[in-house]
Amino acid sequence: MSDPHPARSPDREDRRTFLQKVAEFIHPGPDSRDELISTLADAEDNQVIDAESRVMLEGVIRMADLTAGDVMVAAPRMDLIDIDSRYDEILHLVIGTAHSRFPVFEGDRENIIGILLAKDLLKLQRAPELNVRALLRPAVFVPESKGLNDLLREFRGNRNHLAVVVDEFGRIAGLITIEDVLEQIVGEIEDEFDIGEEGGDIFALADRTWRVSGDTDIDRVGEAFGVTLAPSDEEEEGRFETIGGLIAHEMGHVPRRGESHRIGGLDFVVLHTKGGAVRWFKVSPAAADDRAG
Structure with missing residues (x-):
């Protein structure tokens, strides 16, 4: 015959303990949204929740004020x-x-x-x-x-x-x-084109151009295309590590999608930006006539 009072599963016990901790920690409840966010930060400091959970919960709270x-x-x-x-x-x-x-x-x-x-x-x-x-x-x-x-x-x-x-x-x-x-x-969602460093940050497209991540090391891009990439101002050489940072400096402003820039015999077209930085460039060798000009 089955036990009329089955033992609580470990998972349920853990979940209950977590909720009890949160309830005990935030009592009495915060009076404003800012206080609630501050409370979440305190909860993280006291190891009631982890950093990732805090960021997500803050995102949910702040999203209530955002529109399309x-x-x-x-x-x-x-x-x-x-x-x-x-x-x-x-x-x-x-x-x-x-x-x-x-x-x-x-x-x-x-x-x-x-x-x-x-x-x-x-x-x-x-x-x-x-x-x-x-x-x-x-x-x-x-x-x-x-x-x-x-x-x-x-x-x-x-x-x-x-x-x-x-x-x-x-x-x-x-x-x-x-x-x-x-x-x-x-936070930022990686999609099928957001290839991590282990998967490669430079890869060929079907139209014989390349997709290059904006945070790719400048030397890596230079080696991949057999070119030298450096700031036009020699005094700035060595200041930049990523191709996105170098091109933003050369353009003199934060690149916008659709803008293009030529450097080192390569044409860089901005495909995607996020948070004021270029996520992806479309790269192709400049035409021979253009390079000569």
């Missing part, structure tokens, strides 16, 4: 697909930007008619009678003032991963993804 407009990719930096573009042009954009989803417009960039998933382009290989218009998914539009808490709930509910952000006049203000929202809680 705070974290969106602004309209001028959006990578859009023209519905009238040729298949090879679309494929080139998909490969070059490495996004998984693209807003598609017709005629005017303000006229977004749907969302194209990069993986859906594979269907055109097997069914050439299809066209891009047939592959489009409905676009979701949200106002700039949309709270991130509400937006995350909607993303989870409708299984969309991207929304187009509009301003109070109905114009396109930018776009936001579920990754942008989640990163406010858990």
Whole structure:
């Protein structure tokens, strides 16, 4: 006969102990959000929670004050697909930007008619009678003032991963993804293109260019391409360690997506930035005529 009072599992005991510790530590409760964040810092100091848990909890608290407009990719930096573009042009954009989803417009960039998933382009290989218009998914539009808490709930509910952000006049203000929202809680999310040092920070793309991480050591980039990369001002030599830092210095400002710079016979195009630093460059050798000029 089974025991009418089974022993509590070790996992449940541990969980209960943790909750008791938290309750005891924060009693009486904080009176403001700042006090709550301060309490979490104290909880970490007292080893009630670890550093990673504190950061995530703070992210959840701070996210309540953020809107879609705070974290969106602004309209001028959006990578859009023209519905009238040729298949090879679309494929080139998909490969070059490495996004998984693209807003598609017709005629005017303000006229977004749907969302194209990069993986859906594979269907055109097997069914050439299809066209891009047939592959489009409905676009979701949200106002700039949309709270991130509400937006995350909607993303989870409708299984969309991207929304187009509009301003109070109905114009396109930018776009936001579920990754942008989640990163406010858990920090930066590594995706399939965020290759760690052990996996390589320079790798070839299908269009015979290379993707180079902004934090790649300058000497490593130079060795990979057989060139010498150094500041134009000799007095600055040795001051920079990463290719992103060197190019930002040479450009004289924080690089923005889409900007390009030539150095050491190589063309560097900014593909992705985060937190004021370049995450990825697209790199190709400068044309012979350009190098000569």
